Amino acid sequence: MSELSRETSPPHHSQYALMRERRFAPFFWTLFLGATNDNIFKVGFTSLLTFDAAAFGHVDAQSAAFIISAIFILPFVLFSATSGQIADKYDKATLTRLVKTFEIAIMVLGTIGYLTHALGVLYVCTFLMGTHSTLFGPVKYAYLPQHLRADELVGGNGIVESGTFIAILVGTIAGGEAASLGTHGALTLSVCCIGVAIAGRACAGRVPASPPPANDLAINWNPFSETWRNLKLAAVDRTLFVSLLGISWLWFVGATLLTSFFSFAKDVLGANADVVTMLLATFSIGIGAGSLLCERLSHRRVEPGLVPLGAIGMSLFAADLYFASQQASHAGALLGIGAFLARGVHWRVLIDLLLLSVAGGIYSVPLYAMIQSRSAPTHRARMIAANNILNALFMIVSSLMALALTAVHVSIPGIYLVTAALNAVVTGALFIAVPEFPRRFASWLRGETRAASPR
Template sequence: MLPRRVTPQDHNNKQGISVNKQLGQFYMFRQRRFVPFFITQFLGALNDNLFKNALLVIIVSSGISASDSNTNFLTNLAAGLFILPFFLFSTTAGQLADKYDKAWLIRRIKFAEILIMLTGSYALFSSDITLMLGVLFLLGVQSAFFGPIKYSIIPQHLAAEELMAGNAQVGMGTFTSILIGTLMGAWLVSYDGGALLVGAAAVMLALIGWRASCAIPDAPADSSDIRISLNPIADAAGNIRLARENMTVFYCTMGISWFWLFGGSFLTQVPNFAVTVLQGHATLISILLGAFIVGVAIGSLLCAKISGRQVEPGLIPFGAIGLTLFSADLFFASTSYQLANNAISAVMPLQFLSLSGGVRIFVDLTAIGMFGGMFIVPLYAMVQSRTESHKRARVIAANNVFNALFMVAGALIGIVCLSIVQMTIPQFFALMSGANLLFLALLVWRVPEFKLRFLAWITNNR
């Protein structure tokens, strides 16, 4: 007997939310229970990436650092300062989100963003690199506190059949905002007086985000008796125990974390891949990053479209298979491209697409992102729907800690493979393809439901 499709908690039925099933998934952009939250999280992710990437450009290009080694140190320090708060504060953030009204918390977090960005504007104006790094750390703190709320508030405001569409649109919005913020940060800071432009834009986005957060409907907590603790290690262990109460939920968090390791490994290597392997001009980097991120956005929306308004576990193996196939093909496409175009240098984006193998590489990166979206959206929806509402935020906080750990592990794997083992970047992509296949095998072995639902989904969609 096949496992039944996932049915979310009955919380939404208490709210009396009814859904016209004839409407498309974008009808939620006319709903107050979704639009203010979507705008809030979209502008928050955009602002983080705007400031972070502007700071990285300043470090690399403005002469603040006196040597290449100092530049590399500051660049890696900036990345570490943004991730560190997820280890330190995610567990406390999960407790707060389960104890207090989530909309109330969001408004206070977004108000803090205004103060942080005002400080960031002063740091940019004064060219104070130490203060800029401090602001980046504070943005990481803010994101760490927002993370558990972001995915635990969705099931409170959406009906059961809206979960896939809601997660898809939030995923689409997040990756789109990452792309826009990345490009805006590098673009604005390159102008004369660019630091002031970045500061002004950051404060404006923070103000709009706070104003949008004021319109988010209340999302009261179910567990006001939770005791807030400030011991991140003990609390993280407690949150992991909560996640392990349902092993399917636990393995879903592992799957989400794996995606961040896998996707982060690709995104980290794209700049060097574009310049050294593809012999591209620096502008090619943005095109390839954009292909991957737009692919994730497309895959997220397709996931909601083809799942039939249900949380469909069968899409998880489908997404993982696509990740494996197209990342493997990226290895072969890159190798062929190098052989065919080894005499060309400083390739511009349009020229790249006209060269032998260029379109194939572009399609591979887009498809990797697209299947990644199909992989991660149902995983988030399953965590939400199969976790009891009174502990959902703490389970998501545990997921965020795992995400950060896996991202750090992905960076270390990249360093070992590319710097110590001396793999080429295409060989590293091939290695990640094989690792993804092994992870998929582990996932379907530990959660047979994924395989059974995948086979049923394939059969029903022939």
């Protein structure tokens, strides 16, 4: 769809109407299936190593889980700058189809690894899946402003954010369940991964053309110099740069929470793996609900004032998660879902987690929309790529912080309290750097709305 046809399209009354349009729906299902497959593969691989370690040469499952996570993140650091340039230089629909074809090839290789229990092959596939996601990341967010009107951008981002976290949940559950099928686990995982990859490629075939904004771009293949150049370019617009940092900070908070759920459930709440799945579901549903609420709360405008609202909620409910956890106690067998929900204190934990993640969704969607609307079209994908690099670095720092705090005997709830305090300090600093955020928040509270200026 051209810029002209996008602008003259009749307005929609609901963001969900986009799910019936070719300019949005095929692309959404392509990215949904891609995120699902990432997690089917990663979680399935980790589960097989955990419960069938002997088949892989008695590898240390706990260490392997960290290795898998690190290998998957590595391409975001190495290749994001290059992928951003590629997304600005070439048609995004063509790139989407190529990336999804690449995914099928990766999953065929992964099948060989699963069926032969070849650990090295599966590590290579993990790296390649990270590369696949790195290539698709800049395309994903640069595509939307090229096909959506300004009054659709917040709603479209809300659907994308909601769908991404639901896809993560679906992939996590599917990967774990498939891997738990004993001798049939590897084969089931292989069939699922290849099937989802093929479905994603079919959806990609219907993605409409997206002419490149910088087809004369000379690609700089040095990822370090290009990353530095993009960050300097973003820093010229303080609001844009702070928005990048704000999104990366959310990934810091999210990584801290998500990586701790297994220990939090077992060691603090005295619950089993089914409750871990429920915690993941609660978090995903909350992010999705918060993301979808943004269109209504912002009156279909890019509203920076929602960012402080989300930040306040994240700190408040992360802190209360700490206090709620202090009341949890357990002894004996780990609790299943029924026994877990029979205790009133656990409902407070779930409500805190739900509202924390709702706040995270409200916080993130306006920031993504601001990056998309304020980036120059010729550099938009490269700004998203720079953000992906920052996201990866922030997640690494999150892991290092959690390891450091654990080393000095800080409990999992204690880490949540530290994160709540850090969130208040970091987001407060971001809002001081860009007074537009608190100013628009005050206007939003008074019932005033306006479109954020494009620059």
